[in-house]
Amino acid sequence: MFLPKAIKAKAVVLSAAGFSMSVLLVWFFPKFWFARSDPAQGYFWLSEQTNVAGWRYTHQPVSRTAEAFLVADHLVSGEFTKEDGTRVRVFSAKRYSSRENEIGLFSHTPDRCWTAVGWKLEPAAPDVAEVPVHGIHLRFERRIFTAGGQRELLYFGALVGGQPLPYRLDQFLSSAQRVESPASADKTGTLTRLRQGRMWGWIWESFVNRRPLIGPQQYLRISVPLKGITADRGDEVLRDFLSRWLLPADYSRELRQQQTRLPGGTSAIP
Numbered sequence: 001m002f003l004p005k006a007i008k009a010k011a012v013v014l015s016a017a018g019f020s021m022s023v024l025l026v027w028f029f030p031k032f033w034f035a036r037s038d039p040a041q042g043y044f045w046l047s048e049q050t051n052v053a054g055w056r057y058t059h060q061p062v063s064r065t066a067e068a069f070l071v072a073d074h075l076v077s078g079e080f081t082k083e084d085g086t087r088v089r090v091f092s093a094k095r096y097s098s099r100e101n102e103i104g105l106f107s108h109t110p111d112r113c114w115t116a117v118g119w120k121l122e123p124a125a126p127d128v129a130e131v132p133v134h135g136i137h138l139r140f141e142r143r144i145f146t147a148g149g150q151r152e153l154l155y156f157g158a159l160v161g162g163q164p165l166p167y168r169l170d171q172f173l174s175s176a177q178r179v180e181s182p183a184s185a186d187k188t189g190t191l192t193r194l195r196q197g198r199m200w201g202w203i204w205e206s207f208v209n210r211r212p213l214i215g216p217q218q219y220l221r222i223s224v225p226l227k228g229i230t231a232d233r234g235d236e237v238l239r240d241f242l243s244r245w246l247l248p249a250d251y252s253r254e255l256r257q258q259q260t261r262l263p264g265g266t267s268a269i270p
Contacts, residue, residue: 044164045218046249058079073094109169122146138157140157150227157219
């Protein structure tokens with residue numbers, strides 16, 4: 001008579017214990033799994049320079065809409081010009097700590113944002129460029145965008161947890177190639193992106209490589225207008241300029257400086 005009640009009570013206890021273990025597993029597994037790094041590479045953080053010999057820097061403000069999307073702790077946006085007319089546009093966005101409730105800086109790559117405002121992708125190869133910058137090899141997505149007769153060669157890439165990503169930021173490339181125009185029915189390209197397997201593939205690559213999508217992040221974008229120069233010459237300009245614009249920095253020191261600048265530690269710095 002009492003046996004069924006005892007079994008039922010035991011089942012309730014086991015179910016509760018199982019549920020608790022599942023919660024703990026879900027909570028701690030990402031912290032354990034997404035912790036892989038390459039000890040041979042060390043920890044890198046790069047500081048953006050505005051004083052580059054032979055170049056003049058002009059700050060270009062980021063729109064409030066872009067700031068709201070990025071939710072960055074530190075933004076650099078500007079253009080360098082040389083006496084011979086060469087121009088290089090730069091952009092850097094940093095987050096100094098993990099924000100698990102945010103989708104990250106990497107959801108706003110040019111493949112998505114530039115095409116949304118009217119730029120179109122021009123077929124160009126290669127679509128990846130590895131550039132040595134002060135001893136580390138940064139992997140950049142390489143694109144040529146066109147709009148209104150203008151052509152621009154652009155690189156974009158990132159560091160997470162002090163090391164270059166071991167996977168590509170090309171999750172929106174296929175959708176960018178399929179966006180017809182800003183006036184199309186799918187103006188933002190959202191439906192097109194959701195249909196592309198690559199959009200989800202980079203999340204899988206993050207899991208396989210045990211490298212997080214969130215954490216201390218540094219997103220980099222650099223471009224050169226192809227006006228009077230070839231794409232090959234543009235590559236030379238960008239490869240040379242990256243090591244001039246970016247210098248090795250101490251992450252901890254920069255974090256402390258950032259935290260003392262404004263309440264909350266958030267600022268946009270030219």
